[in-house]
Amino acid sequence: MSIIINSIALQGLEAEKITVEADMLNELPNLVIVGLPDAAVQEAKERVKLAIRNSGFEFPRKRIIVNLAPADIRKEGPAFDLPIALAILVATNQINQEISDSIFIGELSLNGDLRSTAGVLPATIFAKNSGFKKIYIPAQNCHEATLVEGIDIYPIKNMSKLVGHLQKEKIIEPIDRKLLNNQFNITTQFEVDMSFVKGQEQAKRALEIAAAGGHNIIMSGPPGSGKTLLARTLPSIMPELTNEEILEVTKIYSVAGLLATETPIINTRPFRSPHHTSSGVALVGGGKYPKPGEITLAHRGILFLDEFPEFPRQVLENLRQPLEDGVISISRAQGTLTFPARFILVASQNPCPCGYSSDQEKNCTCTPSQIIKYQKKISGPILDRIDLHIEVPRLKMEKLTADEEEECSADIRQRVLQARERQAKRFKGTKILTNSEMRPQEIKSFCPLDENSMQLLKSATQKLNLSARSFHRIIKMSRTIADLNQEENIGSHHVAEAIQYRQKDS
Incomplete structure (x- = not known):
């Protein structure tokens, strides 16, 4: 009789139920995994075998068949280690308790400890929505899972303790969410403030409009005029993420495996600044098994593309769909995945190769043909999708050394918040959050x-x-x-x- 353990496989940002079935034959000892596993899942054979033995349990000397169903879904990553090991232990009667109401995910080390696993948050959301009562996850991932209410979350440190809990020998208590509430109320400290920027009132006004309505912006000016500093002040005037947005953004970073142990919840707006040598796949996502790219990692935040014309033209053309629709669709032979990409694009550029064609104090060394060729690196359709086109001129020395205080980010943010509140009332009951949508x-x-x-x-x-x-x-x-x-x-x-x-x- 085959044994069934419930687990999860990720398809883009969504999760699907996987049943891990195990049965044994009285043949030469061997562990066979079927059901379209990738290399990481196939390598689970050795990890599971040693983890079971080093945790004090017996690994059967029989031919073991492990089936990951449904067989038409590609299984990737090491998160199936734990459910495979449990299926073998149940099949050999080393666990004899009912666990069909639970989901199990986690990578095993050779000594039976559980390691952090990507995609725990979407797995927890799926488990809760599918009616499962419990989910067992690595202890390192417990903080992100607590964003989901209505399901018991059990943090597991090693397999021996998990088996002791399932056998009701030593119970592991589910996570008490009240003890973790402080992680959602962290006060954000910004490294740069709008008051650091001298002058540039028009650019500051444009950034305020961009933050209030979610509009895209491009800044053009000579080197050293403050374009990068202005871009980096934008997060300091934007509203804080709502609870729904925190869940949305943290889910993306969970799937990408980018949640740090010290910051398991993304409660600040993302600010992504990829280098201009980035490939199209790095920017929009992709790969054999598509993963989120920079535009998805910037979802509900800011994508800053410095030296905009230096990006390959074919890379920038990939931005057409997300700038218009707020999503990016990636098609592969196995199917099509859609990732969210609702971000504010902030681009900066020099007006010409030398950077000084718009500078009134320093002569430009470029020929007209060079300037035209440089400016044509960015296509018309991309520029047409950018709302605000701003000139950031060289700052006069009198302004740079002036003693008067500039308006701080907190004051500007207050006006942005009031504008966002009006938009929230206007679009209540719809999926629209800002005017740009x-x-x-x-x-x-x-x-x-x-x-x-x-x-x-x-x-x-x-x-x-x-x-x-x-x-x-x-x-x-x-x-x-x-x-x-x-x-x-x-x-x-x-x-x-x-x-x-x-x-x-x-």
């Missing part, structure tokens, strides 16, 4: 323009040769500017300010 039907409902505003927008669209996408993005920016001003209706002055950020599209 509005579709044409929401724009029609929530962004009516008076006659003067519409006439101004029509005139700008014709003179600047703006696309239909730019037309709608200006309206969404106008809505954000009105929200920052705590005004219910969009006025012509809101539209005029929004238009000036699109003039680079001409």
Whole structure:
């Protein structure tokens, strides 16, 4: 009679139930794993064998068949070590208790200890939604699992203690979530503050609009004008993650295996800054078994692409879908996976190869053809998807050495929070969180323009040769500017300010 243990396999960011079946034959001793296992699962044979013996249990001298069902789902990673070992122990009557209401995941070391495993959070969510009462996970992963209510979570340090618990010899208590509540209320300390930036009032205003409405922004200027520092101040003026967003972002980092022991919960907005030599797979995700890329790791946060034109053009073209839809679909022979990618893109660039074509004090050494070639590295469709185009000029020495204090991030964040509250009320009952996510039907409902505003927008669209996408993005920016001003209706002055950020599209 075959024995069944319940476990989990990850498909992208989602989990699927896997039943681990074990049975024995009176043939030459051997352990065979079937059910489309990858190399890491096949290597579990030796880990499981030694872990069972070193934990004080007997490994049977028979031919053991372990089946991971359903067989058409690819099984990858070492998380099946524990359920395979338990299936063998149950098959040999070394465990004789009912455990069908539980999920087991974990990698085994050779001495029987459990190691940290990627994807525990989505596994816990699946277990709870599928009606399982208990989940047994490595002790190192218990903090992330506590984000899920309604299921008992058992932290396991080694296999011998787990078997003692299952045999009711020495009970392991489930995690008391009350003892871990303090990890969700950590006060965020930012390394940079908006007050560190001297001058650049227009760029600061643009960043405030970007933070309030979730709009994309590109900054252009000579080297040393403060573009990178401005970009790094953006997290300090953005709202804190909501509980739903914390769960969403932590789930991504759990699957990617990027949750550190000291920070098992992602409660601050991600800030990802990949190097311009990054490949397309590194940026958008992929691989033989697709994993999240930088744009998914930046979900609900910021993706900062410094030296924007230096990225290979084909890599940047991969951003078209996520900038428009907030998701990225990755297709492979085995199927298609969709990862979330709702981020604020912050790009920075020099205006030319030497960097000084827009500088009024230092001469540019580039030829016109070099400047044109450099600027054409970024395609029109990508630029059209960026809402705010900002010039960041060289800072005058008088401004740089001035003693007056600049506005701090806390004051700007307060205005951003008020604007976000208005958006939360506006989009209540929908999946939309910010103005930038509005579709044409929401724009029609929530962004009516008076006659003067519409006439101004029509005139700008014709003179600047703006696309239909730019037309709608200006309206969404106008809505954000009105929200920052705590005004219910969009006025012509809101539209005029929004238009000036699109003039680079001409």
